Structures are given as C-alpha cells and as structure tokens.
Amino acid sequence: MYTRREWIIGAGSLGIAGLLPASAPPTDWPQFRGAGRTNISKETGLARKWPAGGLKPLWSVPVAQGYAAAAIVAGRVYHHDYDEKKSEWCANCRSLADGKLIWQFREAREIRPNHAITRTVPSVDGRFVFSLDPKAVLHCLDAKTGRQVWRKSLVAEYKAAIPPWYNGQNPLLEDDRIIIGTGGDAILVALDKATGKEIWRTPNPKKLQMSHCSVMPAVLGGVRQYLYGTLKGPLGVGLTGKLLWEFPRKFNVAVAPSPLAVDDERVFMTGSYDAGCVMVRVRRAGDAFKPELAFDMKNNEWNSEVHTPIVYQGHMFAIGKKKRGLFTCLSFDGKEVWTSEGKATFGLGSFFMADGMFFAMDGDSGKLRLIEASLTGYKELAGAQVLGGQEVWAPMALSGGKLVLRDLTKMVCVDVRG
Amino acid sequence: MSGLTRRALLGTAVRGTVLATMGGGAAFLVQKAHGQVVWQVDAARCINSRLGEAGVEACNLCTTECVVALSAVRAVNEYSKCGRCNICPAYFNITSAVDDLGLPSEKLCPRDAIERKPIGKVDPEDPANNFYEYIIDEVKCDGCGKCAIKCKEPLGLGSIVLKVRYDKCVNCNRCAISEKCPKDALQQLPVGQALR
Numbered sequence: 001m002y003t004r005r006e007w008i009i010g011a012g013s014l015g016i017a018g019l020l021p022a023s024a025p026p027t028d029w030p031q032f033r034g035a036g037r038t039n040i041s042k043e044t045g046l047a048r049k050w051p052a053g054g055l056k057p058l059w060s061v062p063v064a065q066g067y068a069a070a071a072i073v074a075g076r077v078y079h080h081d082y083d084e085k086k087s088e089w090c091a092n093c094r095s096l097a098d099g100k101l102i103w104q105f106r107e108a109r110e111i112r113p114n115h116a117i118t119r120t121v122p123s124v125d126g127r128f129v130f131s132l133d134p135k136a137v138l139h140c141l142d143a144k145t146g147r148q149v150w151r152k153s154l155v156a157e158y159k160a161a162i163p164p165w166y167n168g169q170n171p172l173l174e175d176d177r178i179i180i181g182t183g184g185d186a187i188l189v190a191l192d193k194a195t196g197k198e199i200w201r202t203p204n205p206k207k208l209q210m211s212h213c214s215v216m217p218a219v220l221g222g223v224r225q226y227l228y229g230t231l232k233g234p235l236g237v238g239l240t241g242k243l244l245w246e247f248p249r250k251f252n253v254a255v256a257p258s259p260l261a262v263d264d265e266r267v268f269m270t271g272s273y274d275a276g277c278v279m280v281r282v283r284r285a286g287d288a289f290k291p292e293l294a295f296d297m298k299n300n301e302w303n304s305e306v307h308t309p310i311v312y313q314g315h316m317f318a319i320g321k322k323k324r325g326l327f328t329c330l331s332f333d334g335k336e337v338w339t340s341e342g343k344a345t346f347g348l349g350s351f352f353m354a355d356g357m358f359f360a361m362d363g364d365s366g367k368l369r370l371i372e373a374s375l376t377g378y379k380e381l382a383g384a385q386v387l388g389g390q391e392v393w394a395p396m397a398l399s400g401g402k403l404v405l406r407d408l409t410k411m412v413c414v415d416v417r418g
Numbered sequence: 419m420s421g422l423t424r425r426a427l428l429g430t431a432v433r434g435t436v437l438a439t440m441g442g443g444a445a446f447l448v449q450k451a452h453g454q455v456v457w458q459v460d461a462a463r464c465i466n467s468r469l470g471e472a473g474v475e476a477c478n479l480c481t482t483e484c485v486v487a488l489s490a491v492r493a494v495n496e497y498s499k500c501g502r503c504n505i506c507p508a509y510f511n512i513t514s515a516v517d518d519l520g521l522p523s524e525k526l527c528p529r530d531a532i533e534r535k536p537i538g539k540v541d542p543e544d545p546a547n548n549f550y551e552y553i554i555d556e557v558k559c560d561g562c563g564k565c566a567i568k569c570k571e572p573l574g575l576g577s578i579v580l581k582v583r584y585d586k587c588v589n590c591n592r593c594a595i596s597e598k599c600p601k602d603a604l605q606q607l608p609v610g611q612a613l614r
Binding site: 110111112114115135155161162163164165166207209231250252253254272273274275305348391 | 501502503504505507510512513515516518520522541543544546547548549572573
C-alpha cells in the first residue's frame, strides 16, 4: 500500500519536505505510510540477512481481528483495536520497548465484521493522536494520556456516508492542521489540530463520496497540493481548499489505494474490483491545471487491491493482484520491468522500503521477505515466518530498527537492525 | 459485536431451507441407490467454481451442453462459507455505475436468479455495512456459472459453486457436459460419496 517519492529525498525535490510534520524525527513513523507518506523509512543500518532461526519477536500482544496497523512516535506505539465482547472501539498506546499498554481510549461502536473489524492507522504528532474511527468519527486524543481533546462526526458535520467495510482513511498530518476527505458537503476539509475547528473546505457539488483513500501530499507543476481519489477518479486540491483539477475515471465498488504523484506531473491511481489503474498527466498552465490521460489499464492488466505503490528511482514498486500477488517493478508508462513470478507470491500483503530494501509481507501466510531495491530483478535477501494465518494485509511500521507488524490476531515487534 | 454474529443471524433462517434441500437431494439419491453412480461437479476442477481468475469469462458448458431443459446444474451458495457481503461480486455487476447508496447499479445474473435480503435490522446511518443473505432461485438458475466465477477471494469467499441437482439430472451413462468439459470436472461418483 504505500509509496513513493524518492524525489522528495533526492533529485528534483520541490519543497514537499515542507509538508512533513515539523515535529516528526526521521526515525518515527507518525502516520500511515510514515512521515511524508512515501512509505520509505529513512532508517539505515538494517540487517541484510536474518538469522537461520528467523526473527524472534521482542513482544507480541493479542489484537482484535483486523488490519489496524501502528504509528510509532517517541518510543510509543499507537494503534486501533476493538473489544468484541463490549462492542467498543479502542485506540491504544503501547511501549515500543516491551509492548505494554500505556493507555487506552474506548468508545462504544457497533461493528459488523466484514473482512475483519479493525483497520486504519492513527496519525500522531507527539502532542495529539488523530483517529478516524470505523463510523467516521474523528477523535483527537492527548498523546500522553489518551484523554479525548475533541471529537467530530463526519456524518453529522458533513453528511458523510460511512463506506462499505467502514472507514479506511487515515488523516494526513500537517503542521497545524489535519487534512481528511469527507464526501457529503465537502470533498476535503482542513481541521485545526488543537480545536477541530474547520479551516477550509472544498465544495462538493458533484456529491463525491468518501472513499478508503487517504489524502496524499504532492507537488505538481511546482505547486504543493493534496491528492484524493474517489470512485470517480483522482483530483487535486490546493493548500487553501480550492479544487485545482479532477480527472473523471470510473473505479468499481471501493477504492483503497491512495492516488500517488510519481513525479512533478503525473498521478497514478489503482483500485480493486477489476478497476485496473490509470496514470494522469497534470499539466500546469499559469494558475490552471489540465489533467489528461497518460495511460489507462481499464481492462485490469495491472492493479493493486489495497496498497499504494512506492516510488523509487523513477519506478513504482508494489504487489499486483494477479497470480496470487506478485511483487512488481513498474515503469511510469505502466510496463512491468520485473516481477517475483516463479519466486514468490504475496497475496494482498503490504510492503515498505528502508535502507535500500523492500520489506514485503506474504498476505496469505505471514512470511516476511526482504527484497533488494533494484531495477534489474527480484532478488530476495532474507525471509522469515513472523506472522501466521490468513489476510495478513496490515501495513507495517519501523522505528529505531524495531518493526511492528500484525496479522489478524496479534501484533508483534521484531528487531531488524544489522 | 454484541451477539449479532453472521452465523447466528443466518443460521435459524437458513438451516431449515438447507436441510430441506439436502433432504430432497438425499431422497432422490436414495431412490437412485443400489450401487449406482451419479454425476457431480468437482469444484476443485471446475473453472467457475475454483480456477477462475478476474477477467476470465465464465464457462457456460453446463448450461449449453446438458440434455435437460435449463440444465441439471445449478449454482449453489454454501451458506457456511458465504460472507453475507453488502456488495456481493456474484450478485452485483461490480463494474457498473455506483448509485447514491454506493451500490453497483446493475445485477450480474442474466436471469435475475439471486435474491438479496438484509439480515437483521438495517442501521439507517450505516446501511452500507449491513449483512445480506443471497438466495439462489433454482427455478430461474440455469447453471451458467457467472456468479460462481465472481465469488472468489479476495472479493468473495468462494461460497458459490456449481452442483448437479439430482431431482433434475437424468443420469446419462455418458454425461453430455462431461464430454465437453475442458477440465473433466463432471465426475461419476458412488451415491454415498456424492451425498457426502
């Protein structure tokens, strides 16, 4: 699911680093896809080979069935959970060192399990925790204590529709605000972190519906903006809430991967239910943006069901759905440069990048594989059975060499330092 | 979730139907017993039931080749496996436009043979996450397999498979479907094994 943007880190950087939360040290993983939402960790010194006996968990804790993954800030792990006996949704804070619970926030929520119960990642800036719960209520919690600072129901405030399979969106952290998609009365809104007060909203005359996409920071034509995707295609919103462009393209039933700027001009979006993928070239002319089609795999030649690709060295890397999930290197014109076919399959597992390597989870078995980040082919460096069961689809989070990951029943932490 | 499990919800309503169906099938089998063999679809071989991939067209040979009018093969939803999804890829044409409720606007079955019924009370604030029961009308179904091939992970759970219905099958010595089936999925089984 995640992604991208080597160009933020290196060449061609266009100031997107300014979009990162100022308070996020490089080794924290403060939100979905990490700081900057690149899904690339800046950590180094990680092991390139793993012990023959596998990766021993530093700790393991039981969790309710789901895919709710961790954010890690200042040695604390934040994640969502659910108490099935009491029908209560939870936000948890744990110690990264030993997994012990530090605080827990609870609120009553009736959830009908459908592809499990929990999903999404909290967004944490060190002071606040922002959690969008399954029924689209946004909670701001004190990061130290778990006390609720404010809450806002997107259903009540914006007439948002709770999506099938409940909310899958993760709030985007900015310096003084968070950005979320609402549907209903707005497309996107910016909310003040401290108060929840609306700073701006993007009008929604077409009544676009909230999707499972998360808002992605981007720089297109040298202009910082926010990308969002709905069943009607990708769009870009300026930093003050103005709709800059939208590209009509039909997606089916639900769209979970987030739209992704692969360079200064092109936006990639993929989805499930045979929707394939599309690349849009967004040309800037003065203050206007004109999106046009670069390519469209509407016959589902390639797609990712739930995870957003990573951009690295001018290519996209992701697990494609076909053939039981092949880890794939895609060129920006949609051609498969290489895949893991014949060597490994990954189901709908997640992946991220760190220290020149991809960590990729086999979503059907819980086996974690370490792959060389290369344009020349699939090269597996190491593998270990760290999780088990089925639907091991949750994202992963890395901080200080400690990798936090989960399957349907447990969250574990393993040490991946060299 | 407060006592409202899928199984509990569906169990009572469906158990009777399933038992009745099984009972009917068993009765026909008993009539055919005396060491006879009967034809059945091996789900592990059937393109629609097991091997289908996204983008692959459903095989409809069970419909077109059977000597029985409308075919003796039916799509059967194995309720214990069904996810009771709000958006069932076997019920909806998932590539059709989405309506205001977020539901695909077209059905998949060309004979409208699947009924979608809500289970329990629908939450008006959250209609998209209710459970639904999918009931196949075997009077309408002709075993074309379009639903079976779509009910596959990760979108579906593989609960819909094709089965020979013994109250319709005339038990040909050489099943016309088996003659054409590219995967040799029509198998002759002893009655006792078919019943299991």
